[in-house]
Amino acid sequence: MSRFQVKKVAVLGAGVMGAQIAAHLVNVRVPVVLFDLPAKGDGASAPSSSSKNAIVARAIDNLKKLKPAPLGDADDAALIEQANYEDDLAKLGECDLVIEAIAERMDWKLDLYRKIAPHVARHAILASNTSGLSITKLSEALPEALKPRFCGIHFFNPPRYMFLVELIDTPTTEPQVLDQLEAFVTSALGKGVVRAHDTPNFIANRVGIAGMLATLKEVEKFGLTPDVVDDLTGKKLGRASSGTFRTADVVGLDTLAHVVKTLQDNLSAETDPFYANFATPPVLARLLALGNLGQKTQAGFFKKAGRDILRFDLQANAGKGDYVPSGEKADEVYGRMLKKPAAQRLKLLRESEGAQGRFLWAILRDSFHYAAVHLATIAESARDVDLAMRWGFGMKQGPFELWQEAGWAQVATWIQQDIDAGEALASAPLPKWVFKGPVPQAGGVHTPEGSWSASQQRFVPQRRLPVHARQLFPESVLGSNAPDANQAGTTIQDEGGVRLWTLDGEVLIASIHSKMHAISPDVADALAAGVELAEREYKAMVIWSPDEMFSVGADLQAMLPAFVVAGIGAVEGAEQELQNVMLKIRYAGVPVVSAVRGMALGGGCELAIHSAKRVAAMESYIGLVEVGVGLVPGAGGLTYIARRAAENAETSTGSDLLPFLTEGFTAAAMAKVGTSALESRKLGYLLDSDVIVPNKDELLYVALQQARAMADAGWRPPMRRLFKVAGRSGAATIQGQLVNMRDGGFISAHDFHIAGLIAHVVTGGDVDAGSLVSEEYLMALERKAFCSLILHPKTQERIMGMLSTGKPLRN
Structure with a gap:
């Protein structure tokens, strides 16, 4: 059977979503052409070919300014090909996937389909990115030959960062098409796919917006304020830290109103018993009338006034638009x-006598009630609902997971009692399957055999496509008994904050599980023991942990007691041991691959750069950040910068090392962090030979594949060799630039001192330019600089500030 390959994608519509979808495609190195209407001429002459793409050009230029950044590397904006519907429709024939992402107008979309249909390649998939329009109705404008290859695709905003993508079929969509698209979206785009039925707003927005409207109703009922509600409905409740009202401001109140209107226009009291709650909330209408659309207009439910944050007074008289001081917190x-x-x-929330407790029970009950009533029509199974809410709305648990964990039968009884008492938002009873049959017998909707499908009246297993084999430990739902990476495989040793284990008996896996994966002396010793074990008994070693963290670096809290008891000599000894571990990893007799996900900072960055190879998730944050605590990198990070500069200089005809040293020095001295794997590659923390993986759940699979391939290819560690440094003249040049920065007020005196020490190390100290040095020589300079700073009062202030507040102190 031929394999469906997406060599090029067309995105139709250069609005907010279309442009950002195109940006994410270039992030993952998929060629993309972005279309929009041709720009109008000035009337004096016909516009040129390039000026006719002005709408697209402006959208692409705007991508560089948006925060959070849609592009992993802003320079990659140039990779987006520009096109317009008048001159470039033939380019659609070059594309394997066409994503339509124009405004949410059924008539506009249908007109566009008629225009593009003759130009879409015979094998290509056409997908509409819509948040709620009927995919089936959209398909009716298509020729019969294209209908089987048409479906809905719903990216969440912003597309780079939001994990959820919903796929929606029509009665005429070929099943193979959705399988092909899911494989591409999962592996190439790095997303979590949920398949939704073609109902208004699909799964996540249907349940999520209904939940937000229910929350506004309950807020009004219990008389709470936006700041208190956000405090209650944020992290404390296991949801996004922005809570309810700040989330609405970030999304945009006009966008929220649009999604609400989709529910109003496409549902009725007959199709949704909660329909009465879908009226636009009066407070939302007031804010829209004032033009206060949220974050985009600097005013919504909240607005900033100088350094103060004000909240909209929900109890103000209609039309007044009063803002009052915010900052009130929920009762402890x-x-x-x-x-x-x-x-x-x-149980405590339901029995609570306070308004805040009763409010919390009410919104949880409402979410359980709504999800249960609509499960049969919106999703194949409860698993799809729970994952959609986790991935699309930042919930720690979906509604069915929480319900099941709290005790299925008891919670169901409480919900029905509230419905019967008229306290719920709708009088519709819970479905019969909640109380009778397989679900109550199993204790909930999620079981090892599968999750409950209300439409099929059975537990259905998770869909398994070939692409899913790349996910060794994918996200799972409570009750599914999915393998736990923390206990999976065969444990060889679990000591010192590191678990050494294997899945196949060929590659040893080292998983750091200390707090924030900090590298203490015990962790360092365990990693060294892992390398020795791998050299004796395995083909390779992979450093990987099953959560959103690689390592935040050296464990300062573990270092301080040794300093207090034994003085600076103990710190120097610990640093030397850590440096020796890094060299052991670099020169190991087997390939050591670091699988980086999340933060790899300070010592975590040094651990990665000393590995034979790095396999990094797209959303990885890598950098040497020791300056933030008043230190210099002390586990070989500066040595790496100097060595890489020398290696890069060898490929040049020039003899000056400084141009090759500048980027690395600046990154360390300014504590620059690559905010994506692409940016980390530009900073030199990832190499061109390293692998960037879009989907975080495929990271371990790819790392193991790379490690085995390196071993099977006859891996030999690099030879130890001397390399050139820039010497005292190079340090003097850098020092002169630092003087200008200090005198200009760009850096503090202590930052100037630290940067001077970094320059001293990376240029090789007091030696002539071009002198040959070893890694051990530079690491000795690192230790000396590191220990001198430990004794500095300003550094001690920074360390204590970081340990007490978690934030850098600038002094």
């Missing part, structure tokens, strides 16, 4: 309740 008793186990937590 509810924060303590929300830390209790699920069953105890919900």
Whole structure:
């Protein structure tokens, strides 16, 4: 069977979503052509070919300015090909996937389909990015030959960062088409795919916006303020830290109103018993009338006034638009309740006499009620609902997971009692399957055999496509008994904060599980032991941990007691041991591959750069950040910068090392962090030979494949060799630039001192330019600089500030 390959994608519509979808495609190195309407001429002459793409050009230029950044590397904006519907429709024939992402107008979309249909390649998939329009109705404008290859695709905003993508078929969509598209979206784009039925707003927005409207209703009922509600409905509740009202401001109140209107226009009291709650909330209408659309207009439910954050007064008279001081927090008793186990937590909230507790129970009950009533029509199974809410709305658990964890039968009884008492938002009873049959017998909707499908009245297993084999430990739902990476495989040793284990008996896996994966002396010793074990008994070693963290670096808290008891000599000894571990990894007799995900900072960065290869998730944050605590990199980071500069200079005809040293020095001295794997590659922390993986759940699979391939190819460690340094003259040049920065007020005196020490190390110290040095020689300079700073009062202030507040102190 031929393999579906996406060599090029066309995105139709250069608006907010279309441009950002195109940006993400170039992030993952998929060629893309971005279309929009041709720009109008000035009337004096016909516009040129390039000026006719002015709408697209402006959209691409705007990508460089947006925050959060849609592009992993802003320079990659140039990789997006520009096109317009008048001159360039023939380019559609070059594309394997066409994503339509124009405004949410059915008539506009249908007109566009008629225009492009003759030009879409015979094998290509056509997908509409819409947040709620009927995919089936959209398909009716297509020729019969194209209907089987048409479906819906719903990216969440912003597309680079939001993990969820919903795929929606029509009665005429070939099943193979959705399988092909899911494989591409999963592996190439790095997304979590949920398949939704063709109902208004699909799954995540249907449940999520209904939940937001229910929250606004309950807020009004219990008389709470936006700041208190956000405090209650953020991290404390296991949801996005922005809570309810700040989330609405970030999304945009006009966007929220549009999604609400989709529900209003496409549902009715007959099709949705909660329909009465879908009226536009009066407070939202007031804000829209004032033009206060949220973050984009600097005013919504909240607005900033100087250094103060004000909140919109929900109880103000209609039309007044009053803002009052915010900052009020929820009662601490509810924060303590929300830390209790699920069953105890919900019982306490339901029995609470305070408005805040009753509000929390009400919004949870409403979410359970709504999800259960609509499960049969919106999704294949409860798993799709829970994952959609986790991935699309930042919830720690989906509604069915929380319900099941708290005790299925008891919670169901409480919900039905509230419905019967008229306290719920709708009078519709819970479906019969909630109380009778397989679900209550299994204790919930999620089981090892599968998740409950209300439409099929059975538990259905998770869909398994070939692409899913690349996900060794994918995200799973509570109750599925999916393999836990922390206990999977065969454990060889678990000591010192590092688990050494294997899945296949060929590659040893080292998983750091200390707090924030900090590298203490015990962790360093365990990693060294892992290398020795791998050299004796395995083909390779992979450093990987199953959560959103690689390592935040050296464990300062573990270092300080040794300093207090034994003085600076103990610190120097610990640093030398850590440097020796890095060299052991670099010169190991087997390839050591670092699988980086999330933060690899300070010592975590040094651990990665001393590995034979790095396999990094797209959303990785890598950098040498020691300056933030008043230190210099002390585990070989500066040595790496100097060595890489020398290696790069060898490929040049010039003899000056400084141009090759500048980027690395600046990154370390300014504590620059690559905010994507692409940016980390530009900073030199990842090499061109390293692998960037779009999907975080495929990271371990790819790292193991790379490690085995390197071993099978006859891996030999690099030879130890001397390399050239820039010497005292190079240090003097850098020092002169630092003087200008200090005197100009760009850096503090202590930053100037630290940067001077970094320059001293990376240029090789007090030696002539071009002198040959070893890694051990430079590491000795690192240790000396590191230890001198430990004794400095300003550095001690920074360290204590970081340990007490978690934030850098600039002094």
